[in-house]
Amino acid sequence: MASYNVNAVVGVQWGDEGKGRIVDYLASDAELVIRFQGGDNAGHTVINEYGKFGLHILPSGVFNPETMNIVGAGTVVNFDRMKEEMNNIKKSAGLDIDNVFIDERAHIIMPYHMALDGAEEGKRSEKDKIGTTKRGIGPCYSDKAARIGIRAADIMDPETLEKRLSAVVPKKNRELEYYGLETVKLEDMLALAEKWRNEFGDHIIDTLPIIRDAVEEGKKILLEGQLGIMRDNDWGIYPYSTSSNPTAAGACNGAGIPPRAITKVVGVAKAYSTSVGGGPYMTELFDADGEKLRDIGHEYGVTTGRPRRCGWFDAVAADYACYMNGITDIALTKLDVLDTFEKIKVCTGYMIDGEYYSNLPETRLQDRAKPIYEVYDGWMCDTTGCRTWDELPEKAKTYILALESLMHTHITYVSVGPERNQLIIR
Numbered sequence: 001m002a003s004y005n006v007n008a009v010v011g012v013q014w015g016d017e018g019k020g021r022i023v024d025y026l027a028s029d030a031e032l033v034i035r036f037q038g039g040d041n042a043g044h045t046v047i048n049e050y051g052k053f054g055l056h057i058l059p060s061g062v063f064n065p066e067t068m069n070i071v072g073a074g075t076v077v078n079f080d081r082m083k084e085e086m087n088n089i090k091k092s093a094g095l096d097i098d099n100v101f102i103d104e105r106a107h108i109i110m111p112y113h114m115a116l117d118g119a120e121e122g123k124r125s126e127k128d129k130i131g132t133t134k135r136g137i138g139p140c141y142s143d144k145a146a147r148i149g150i151r152a153a154d155i156m157d158p159e160t161l162e163k164r165l166s167a168v169v170p171k172k173n174r175e176l177e178y179y180g181l182e183t184v185k186l187e188d189m190l191a192l193a194e195k196w197r198n199e200f201g202d203h204i205i206d207t208l209p210i211i212r213d214a215v216e217e218g219k220k221i222l223l224e225g226q227l228g229i230m231r232d233n234d235w236g237i238y239p240y241s242t243s244s245n246p247t248a249a250g251a252c253n254g255a256g257i258p259p260r261a262i263t264k265v266v267g268v269a270k271a272y273s274t275s276v277g278g279g280p281y282m283t284e285l286f287d288a289d290g291e292k293l294r295d296i297g298h299e300y301g302v303t304t305g306r307p308r309r310c311g312w313f314d315a316v317a318a319d320y321a322c323y324m325n326g327i328t329d330i331a332l333t334k335l336d337v338l339d340t341f342e343k344i345k346v347c348t349g350y351m352i353d354g355e356y357y358s359n360l361p362e363t364r365l366q367d368r369a370k371p372i373y374e375v376y377d378g379w380m381c382d383t384t385g386c387r388t389w390d391e392l393p394e395k396a397k398t399y400i401l402a403l404e405s406l407m408h409t410h411i412t413y414v415s416v417g418p419e420r421n422q423l424i425i426r
């Protein structure tokens with residue numbers, strides 16, 4: 001048997017770390033790219049020879065025609081949004097995206113999921129708001145767990161679909177009525193499913209035989225995560241989490257990969273941090289430094305356009321992410337955003353109710369945590385043209401090596417700009 005060659009790319013922080021650009025970079029020689037969880041709540045920016053794209057449900061390997069892209073069993077799919085993304089790429093880049101397949105086990109985001117996502121958020125108090133992307137992610141995964149979800153396989157089987165929808169529509173209508181929303185009609189849902197069957201039927205398949213062959217033949221496979229571990233439904237800031245597991249373990253499950261086949265886990269981390277949506281975020285800055293990070297880093301959501309909350313690098317949370325994901329290599333992005341900061345802080349612990357914590361506590365305590373910082377000198381020069389480790393300013397190297405030591409994980413990639421070639425490999 002050939003040796004395995006499966007790389008997972010996961011978010012180390014609260015999402016938007018730059019996973020899309022790292023997957024796009026690593027996908028150049030990949031046989032398969034598999035999105036393993038989440039849905040079109042993702043906003044993955046890819047800048048390449050075709051232009052700049054914000055991908056939501058399409059995997060970030062779609063620009064390489066040699067790569068097969070799979071929307072895996074663990075995802076939730078909005079077909080209309082997928083079609084829209086494909087059309088946008090065709091319009092702006094002239095590329096026909098035909099190299100995408102959807103596993104028949106993936107769950108389908110129905111119109112009632114989106115309506116309920118918005119309504120549930122509307123009922124929450126300001127403090128309790130999760131700040132979801134309102135894409136129907138939570139309600140769709142809830143139905144999956146309750147075993148009343150609609151899967152891509154059901155779209156392909158009209159008889160089963162009608163049976164399942166007949167059972168679920170009255171239930172969903174009760175929920176919609178509870179929130180004072182318009183109810184849905186069974187025949188409209190069936191008509192939508194028929195449209196999706198016509199548009200995507202040839203691309204809805206059992207992906208596992210293809211994945212298994214590729215794994216066992218040692219072909220290069222990339223597993224693309226959405227969001228970051230801090231919003232993992234088990235290990236993140238529950239209930240301000242997403243409804244799936246954006247971790248390496250989630251990648252095995254959501255893609256159909258045995259854990260021992262994973263050879264490399266690339267954790268993507270910004271050189272500072274951002275979070276979009278509600279919940280605790282210990283290193284958040286409310287001052288001029290926070291605004292400066294947002295301005296220089298263009299920190300606005302790709303999916304919702306919301307300004308991202310900005311803060312210093314939280315090395316305690318990142319170290320936790322490295323352990324939880326078994327990260328072998330860190331890709332540190334957006335180093336260039338720090339080029340004009342005289343002093344740069346890194347969180348190395350917290351004070352909570354007068355007690356020192358060197359580890360990441362559960363959500364309840366995070367709300368009361370005060371970060372303890374180490375302060376580093378900024379390098380105060382432009383790094384965007386650096387292409388090798390040696391070209392980086394000494395103070396930038398000191399900062400990077402400090403993060404490496406705090407995370408106990410090798411920093412293999414340093415990104416100094418959003419373009420494909422603005423990457424240093426160490």
Ligand code: GDP
Nearest residue numbers: 016017018019020043044045334415416417418
């Ligand atoms: P993702 O969701 O993890 O794929 O990340 P997003 O695409 O939501 O956010 C990352 C943003 O940072 C995008 O606008 C990227 O183009 C940009 N970006 C990625 N790497 C770098 C970098 O090294 N420097 C700068 N200045 N921007 C970067």
Ligand code: IMO
Nearest residue numbers: 015016041042043131132133226227242276277
């Ligand atoms: P990428 O893949 C940043 C956040 C939302 C909200 C919480 C739950 O681009 O990193 P959901 O719609 O998933 O039920 O929202 O998670 N969130 C993201 N934040 N980047 C994302 O994706 C996100 N996807 C969801 O803001 O707080």
Ligand code: MG
Nearest residue numbers: 016043044302
């Ligand atoms: Mg994003």
